[in-house]
Amino acid sequence: MVKAFLHEILENDRSRVFVVYQSLSFSLLMLSIIFGIYDELKGFHWELHPLIMRFELVVSAIIAFEYVGRFILARNKLEYIVNPLSMADLIAIIPFFQPFRVLRFLVIGARFLRIAYRYRHFAMGLTFIFRAVSFEFYFIFSFFLLFFFASLLIMYSLEAGAGNPQIRSLFDALYLVVITMTTVGYGDITPVTWEGKVLSMLIGAGGLFLFSVSVATVSAGFFNYVQMLRMGMISFKDMKNHTVICGWNETAQVIIENLRRLGREIVLITEQDIPSPEGFYYKKGDFGREDVLLDAGVDKAHMVIILAEKLPGFTEDSIDARTVLAGMQVRDINRSAVLVLEILLRENAKLIKRRRIADYIIIGGEMLGVLISRFAQDKSYGDLLSYIVERTEVETLEWGEEAPLLEAERKLEHRGYRIVGVIRDGRTTFFPRITYQLRKGDKLLLIKEHSKEERV
Secondary structure, eight states: OHHHHHHHHHTOTTSHHHHHHHHHHHHHHHHHHHHHHHHHHTOOOGGGHHHHHHHHHHHHHHHHHHHHHHHHHOSSHHHHHHSHHHHHHHHHHSOSOOSOHHHHHHHHHHHHHHHHHHTHHHHHHHHHHHHHTHHHHHHHHHHHHHHHHHHHHHHHHHHHHTTOTTOOSHHHHHHHHHHHHTTOOOSSSOOOSHHHHHHHHHHHHHHHHHHHHHHHHHHHHHHHHHHHHHTTOOOOTTOOSOEEEESOSHHHHHHHHHHGGGTOOEEEEESSOOSSOOSSEEEESOTTSHHHHHHTTGGGOSEEEEOOOOOTTOOHHHHHHHHHHHHHHHHHHOSSSEEEEEESOHHHHHHHHHHTOOSEEEEHHHHHHHHHHHHHHOHHHHHHHHHHHHHEEEEEEEOOSOEEHHHHHHHHHTTTEEEEEEEETTEEEESOOTTOEEOTTOEEEEEEEOOHHHHO
């Protein structure tokens, strides 16, 4: 339960809770950086120091919470601790207001790095939005520069030339133009010539128009981005070490529900309409096409699962043929990914096994038939399978020394692990004998029971 909550709030960027929490933490972190830079350059009034210090403690607590949360979610705890980004998070936890100036700059640098990496999802979204409206944005920006500098120079020439005592420099004219353009109008500096007053009216109207057009343009880009995300038209070429699922059916829904707990990003490819995808990314298209597979980032994926997606007018043979062709394309694009194929007919599965296209082949009803027959033989078989699926997790651990299996069992027992297999030279020995001799570089296949909190 704790891991599920932490994953939802820290890693699952498709959930509403993630967006709300990350928006809040991003805003607070940015404020802390701004406050730190201001204090370094100018310094806060002494009466504000207690308030700013409390704010810094809140920011440090948020960063510490995220650090501990990601540590809990990490499969390899040691690798997470020694990761440079995790070390930057540790530095960012330190409150900014320190007597040592070097440490203050180090904290600001770590927090900048944290924003650049931890909140990259927001940056990707903003990049897409501005890219979608880039032509309109550049046009508005060019018009703004022309309007702004023309107004500034004309206003300065008119008022300084007329001897306006309030405009003694170009900066005074800049202040007047900006305040008028933003329709604030403090009235501390005002034009004295009738030409300057007319220009002020034009600047006010022009500023309001430019602001409205800018907001409308960015809003259109944002809604277009959301719409394209829902329609599966976004490219995920930059994604790495994710899982790609090709095809949408009940099996896909179960797979997604279980994979979300592992904290791995998921991209679904299908021609079907998915109204409101939550917990995964959606790419609409035919997974038999190479360009669609590349848009889903198959070339950098950790695992690709191709399901027997049933479509109108397709026989079981044609569905299997589509699955196999897609599998061959995936293997050509990414030879290192784990490839899983779901096949409907046993005859087709035999052909694929001989060609060694996939790492794992699941035959539609065959697996279910075998399980039911085993349940009929002995009820305890079903209990064992339910226990393994629902109450345990499987991990691999690289072993770093030569030792008997029994010694490794004793070292790992206090952490709740049981050794169920040894992977050596690509081959797995399941349930090795206690006299089995481990070598340096062997990978141990471990099974561990979930804690009570995780089973809730």
